[in-house]
Amino acid sequence: MKTLPLPSGLLRTLAGQALAFVIALALGAVIILMIDESPVAVFMTLMRGAFGDAEKIAGTLLQTTPILICGIAACIGLRGGMFNVGIEGQLFLGGFAAAWVGFAFSLPPVLHVLVAMLLAVVAGAAWVAIPAFFRVRFGTNEVVSTILANYIATLLTSYFTIFLFKRPGGWSETPPILESAYLPELFSFSRLNIGLLIGIALAIATALFFRWTAKGYAVTMVGSAPKFAEYGGINVRKVGFGVLLVSGAVGGLAGGVETLGVHHRFMEGFAPGFGFDGVIAALLANGSPIGTIFTALFFGALRAGSLLLEVDTTASREIITVIQALIILAVSADLLMRRRGDRTGERRWKF
Amino acid sequence: MKLFARLMAAGVVLAASALPSFAAEKVHVAAISGYFAQGFGVSIVNGLNKAKTDFGIDLKLVDTGNRALDYEEQFANLAKSGQYDLIFVMGWELVDALQKVSAQYPNQRFVFIDGVLDSKTMIYANFAEEQGSFIAGALAGMVEDLGPKFDKIGEGKAIGFVGGRDIPVIRNFLGGYEQGAKYAAPDVKVNSVFAGTFDDPAKGSELAMTLYGQGADIVYNVAGPTGEGVMQASATADKYSLGVDIDMCASAPGNVLASMLKRGDVAVYAIIKDEVEGRKVTPGTRTFDLASGGVEVKMCEDVAAKLPAEIKAKLETIHKDVADGKIKIARAK
Numbered sequence: 001m002k003t004l005p006l007p008s009g010l011l012r013t014l015a016g017q018a019l020a021f022v023i024a025l026a027l028g029a030v031i032i033l034m035i036d037e038s039p040v041a042v043f044m045t046l047m048r049g050a051f052g053d054a055e056k057i058a059g060t061l062l063q064t065t066p067i068l069i070c071g072i073a074a075c076i077g078l079r080g081g082m083f084n085v086g087i088e089g090q091l092f093l094g095g096f097a098a099a100w101v102g103f104a105f106s107l108p109p110v111l112h113v114l115v116a117m118l119l120a121v122v123a124g125a126a127w128v129a130i131p132a133f134f135r136v137r138f139g140t141n142e143v144v145s146t147i148l149a150n151y152i153a154t155l156l157t158s159y160f161t162i163f164l165f166k167r168p169g170g171w172s173e174t175p176p177i178l179e180s181a182y183l184p185e186l187f188s189f190s191r192l193n194i195g196l197l198i199g200i201a202l203a204i205a206t207a208l209f210f211r212w213t214a215k216g217y218a219v220t221m222v223g224s225a226p227k228f229a230e231y232g233g234i235n236v237r238k239v240g241f242g243v244l245l246v247s248g249a250v251g252g253l254a255g256g257v258e259t260l261g262v263h264h265r266f267m268e269g270f271a272p273g274f275g276f277d278g279v280i281a282a283l284l285a286n287g288s289p290i291g292t293i294f295t296a297l298f299f300g301a302l303r304a305g306s307l308l309l310e311v312d313t314t315a316s317r318e319i320i321t322v323i324q325a326l327i328i329l330a331v332s333a334d335l336l337m338r339r340r341g342d343r344t345g346e347r348r349w350k351f
Numbered sequence: 352m353k354l355f356a357r358l359m360a361a362g363v364v365l366a367a368s369a370l371p372s373f374a375a376e377k378v379h380v381a382a383i384s385g386y387f388a389q390g391f392g393v394s395i396v397n398g399l400n401k402a403k404t405d406f407g408i409d410l411k412l413v414d415t416g417n418r419a420l421d422y423e424e425q426f427a428n429l430a431k432s433g434q435y436d437l438i439f440v441m442g443w444e445l446v447d448a449l450q451k452v453s454a455q456y457p458n459q460r461f462v463f464i465d466g467v468l469d470s471k472t473m474i475y476a477n478f479a480e481e482q483g484s485f486i487a488g489a490l491a492g493m494v495e496d497l498g499p500k501f502d503k504i505g506e507g508k509a510i511g512f513v514g515g516r517d518i519p520v521i522r523n524f525l526g527g528y529e530q531g532a533k534y535a536a537p538d539v540k541v542n543s544v545f546a547g548t549f550d551d552p553a554k555g556s557e558l559a560m561t562l563y564g565q566g567a568d569i570v571y572n573v574a575g576p577t578g579e580g581v582m583q584a585s586a587t588a589d590k591y592s593l594g595v596d597i598d599m600c601a602s603a604p605g606n607v608l609a610s611m612l613k614r615g616d617v618a619v620y621a622i623i624k625d626e627v628e629g630r631k632v633t634p635g636t637r638t639f640d641l642a643s644g645g646v647e648v649k650m651c652e653d654v655a656a657k658l659p660a661e662i663k664a665k666l667e668t669i670h671k672d673v674a675d676g677k678i679k680i681a682r683a684k
Binding site for chain 1: 381411413414416417418419420421423424425428429443444446516517518547548
């Protein structure tokens with residue numbers, strides 16, 4: 001008897017992912033059968049809604065953009081051993097800051113976008129600076145403090161929108177931003193804008209930074225083995241503070257991209273849960289920025305596909321959410337198994 | 352001969368396949384909103400379901416969720432195939448996306464419920480909430496004017512108003528309420544406040560308690576779920592409240608004076624009925640008012656039993672005058 005050669009790590013991973021996906025589909029099929037729909041029709045509709053034609057693909061990428069940028073923000077934190085769960089709040093403040101520059105000032109076209117984006121980045125970084133300071137100075141758990149900061153950020157932007165900058169009449173939203181502050185759209189038929197390219201460029205830049213620079217290596221070391229990093233002469237506190245600040249800045253950028261690129265104004269509760277989606281995308285990718293591109297795309301496809309699903313089948317919104325969660329659950333379970341086997345180095349955040 | 356027979360047969364088949372189009376086409380209706388599970392949204396769903404039972408229409412309900420990023424795709428997905436004769440839309444947060452998609456699909460008939468927008472290709476189901484609120488204001492004003500001789504009323508000579516968000520439709524409620532109070536009881540002043548949110552019952556309760564504390568004895572709730580707090584506060588403070596959209600007498604028995612009903616069910620049913628019976632619904636504004644049963648003030652039995660007869664009589668006169676158009680009420684802009 002000849003023994004089969006063991007599959008390589010990558011092959012095993014892919015096989016595991018495929019298996020996870022099949023399990024998720026099977027579980028989803030059971031639920032779909034329970035509501036008297038055909039599982040095949042539902043999954044075909046999901047695919048058609050995500051990739052059916054050029055418009056649908058653009059819709060998927062539109063959904064992917066904020067998840068990707070928030071995911072990069074989370075990746076940066078995770079690599080440095082910081083679990084920034086406050087991306088949601090940074091996104092809201094960044095979004096508001098960019099919109100404010102957009103409607104309150106009149107600037108030449110390109111400059112207007114740059115200034116608005118810069119303020120979004122500063123707002124995001126400033127918002128995480130408080131939890132970051134407590135983290136490095138007093139060792140306060142940043143998971144708790146950044147989650148709490150989310151509530152304050154969401155309500156603070158609501159307050160700004162409703163009581164200080166509400167446009168007369170209409171919904172609780174700011175006046176529209178000037179056209180000079182619009183992010184350029186990529187196609188005439190979709191709201192998809194250069195935010196996607198910003199996200200991809202950011203992912204590649206982050207990956208290169210961690211792979212090729214001494215600073216990137218230092219951050220990774222602080223994240224995986226802080227004692228060793230300290231022994232090697234790295235100021236662990238300073239690096240930790242910097243990591244959170246950059247992570248928050250990217251979170252703010254995500255908000256700026258959404259308001260300048262898609263909504264062209266700030267609405268109360270404009271992007272609920274996007275920050276958390278980003279964190280999950282980054283965790284699924286095991287903290288890899290390039291991997292996050294794909295996990296974010298996966299999320300974006302699920303979101304975009306489910307919009308058509310709701311219209312074209314009798315599946316209700318709740319059922320769709322359950323199916324989404326099942327797919328994510330199955331895929332993430334497999335990734336966690338792989339992490340146990342293949343990854344070395346100790347992360348401070350253990351689950 | 353053979354050829355002739357075949358032609359005949361083909362003709363029969365053609366005629367048969369064409370037949371269904373002579374019969375009444377099934378009307379396809381979609382409705383999209385984030386509020387189908389609460390208050391006014393429930394009333395709309397009731398009307399849609401009634402139309403489905405009575406007319407056998409094809410009905411599709413879509414929940415928008417709360418992600419502004421999704422709205423445009425959701426509208427486009429519904430409009431693109433052109434399979435729906437009418438698409439009902441409810442919710443002011445959807446307005447921007449709706450108008451954009453409506454411009455892309457000008458032949459798709461969208462029915463915006465509860466307001467009038469700029470777009471010329473849409474149908475607007477508008478409610479004369481200022482008329483119902485006028486009656487509510489008149490009732491509250493007259494009861495407050497009775498002073499301490501009526502149960503639970505103090506010397507404050509004031510009535511209150513808790514609005515959800517400061518949006519045009521809520522302003523219109525307030526306008527009618529103020530005019531009604533002024534018409535029936537000029538001495539009673541109206542204290543109004545906006546919660547800034549439709550989703551915070553605790554805040555509604557807090558604001559209502561403040562109004563009661565300032566001497567108002569009757570508070571009109573126009574605040575969606577925030578208003579549930581207003582109703583609870585009226586029981587806590589043992590004062591009066593006025594409900595909105597649906598019958599709220601049961602939410603604080605003995606403390607609810609009346610409810611101003613906005614009959615979303617009446618509106619959607621009437622529109623679908625026209626469409627089904629061959630009167631094609633065309634773009635423009637349709638107002639559902641006191642006369643057509645689109646709005647009405649429903650007294651709560653327990654409190655109404657205690658009301659002096661002259662107030663009831665006067666209220667009926669006012670009701671009649673508003674319905675006939677004898678009393679003109681200004682709409683908030």
